Amino acid sequence: MTDPFKITEPTVISFSGGRTSAYLLWRVLQSNDGMPEEAIAVFANTGKEEEATLEFVRDCEKFWGVEIHWLEYQDDDPKFRRVSFETASREGEPFEMLIKKRKYLPNPVTRFCTAILKIRTIDRYLKSLGWDHDENMDWLGIRADEQRRAVKMARERVPLYVAGVTAQDVGDFWKAQSFDLGLPNMNGKTMHGNCDLCFLKGGKQVLSLIQEKPERGIWWARMETVIQSSGMTTGDGARFRSDRPSYAQMMKFSQDQQSLFTDETIPCYCGD
Numbered sequence: 001m002t003d004p005f006k007i008t009e010p011t012v013i014s015f016s017g018g019r020t021s022a023y024l025l026w027r028v029l030q031s032n033d034g035m036p037e038e039a040i041a042v043f044a045n046t047g048k049e050e051e052a053t054l055e056f057v058r059d060c061e062k063f064w065g066v067e068i069h070w071l072e073y074q075d076d077d078p079k080f081r082r083v084s085f086e087t088a089s090r091e092g093e094p095f096e097m098l099i100k101k102r103k104y105l106p107n108p109v110t111r112f113c114t115a116i117l118k119i120r121t122i123d124r125y126l127k128s129l130g131w132d133h134d135e136n137m138d139w140l141g142i143r144a145d146e147q148r149r150a151v152k153m154a155r156e157r158v159p160l161y162v163a164g165v166t167a168q169d170v171g172d173f174w175k176a177q178s179f180d181l182g183l184p185n186m187n188g189k190t191m192h193g194n195c196d197l198c199f200l201k202g203g204k205q206v207l208s209l210i211q212e213k214p215e216r217g218i219w220w221a222r223m224e225t226v227i228q229s230s231g232m233t234t235g236d237g238a239r240f241r242s243d244r245p246s247y248a249q250m251m252k253f254s255q256d257q258q259s260l261f262t263d264e265t266i267p268c269y270c271g272d
């Protein structure tokens with residue numbers, strides 16, 4: 001069988017800051033004796049990542065001696081900026097900039113945050129480097145147990161899936177390493193990963209994350225208030241989720257109402 005991690009053409013390793021995509025990067029480094037010239041690893045920071053995620057990205061660079069290109073969306077041309085662990089936004093600045101520009105909030109149907117903060121930002125950056133980039137060049141950290149996400153992708157883009165790598169394999173790998181993501185691994189899932197209170201996370205999960213650290217809710221509640229009080233928009237665009245309580249209400253409920261929710265987390269590009 002051909003090694004699915006062997007790079008033979010321009011390839012983008014889209015690193016979400018999670019254990020799975022870091023493992024993908026590791027396998028690429030193993031199969032290619034380091035990072036091949038025609039490949040690049042990118043991490044697009046939304047400003048709403050946990051500090052532990054930023055530390056993990058930095059540690060992968062440091063321990064594996066690989067360059068990861070840290071990027072953020074910005075309003076002004078060229079619509080992206082290169083950042084580092086030290087200069088990365090931590091208060092949701094890129095995300096807030098985008099919301100204020102759009103004048104409405106993303107939601108499960110209109111996920112413009114993933115599209116702009118991550119996909120377009122990476123695309124713009126690569127084009128600025130002279131890449132004739134398209135999404136077929138992007139490799140994603142999607143495992144063999146993530147059938148629902150994998151079936152939407154060309155097989156060449158999901159080498160972990162092709163190689164049969166499961167959540168168990170990824171967990172075992174990280175247990176044996178000298179560093180790890182400082183966020184709990186819960187049956188192969190990182191509840192705290194990606195934007196801290198992403199509206200695609202299940203309601204119970206969001207409540208539990210607010211309970212654990214109430215200040216997590218502040219930015220999300222503020223964004224809902226900013227859009228609603230400015231009269232910029234009404235209806236679905238005025239809430240991250242119109243099918244469940246607002247973030248401000250969830251902050252209030254978080255003490256004792258976890259049974260309010262039965263919805264599940266929705267998978268998306270942002271990934272693990």
Ligand code: SF4
Nearest residue numbers: 113114194195198270
């Ligand atoms: S993690 Fe959620 S909130 Fe953040 S960019 Fe992705 S879809 Fe949007």
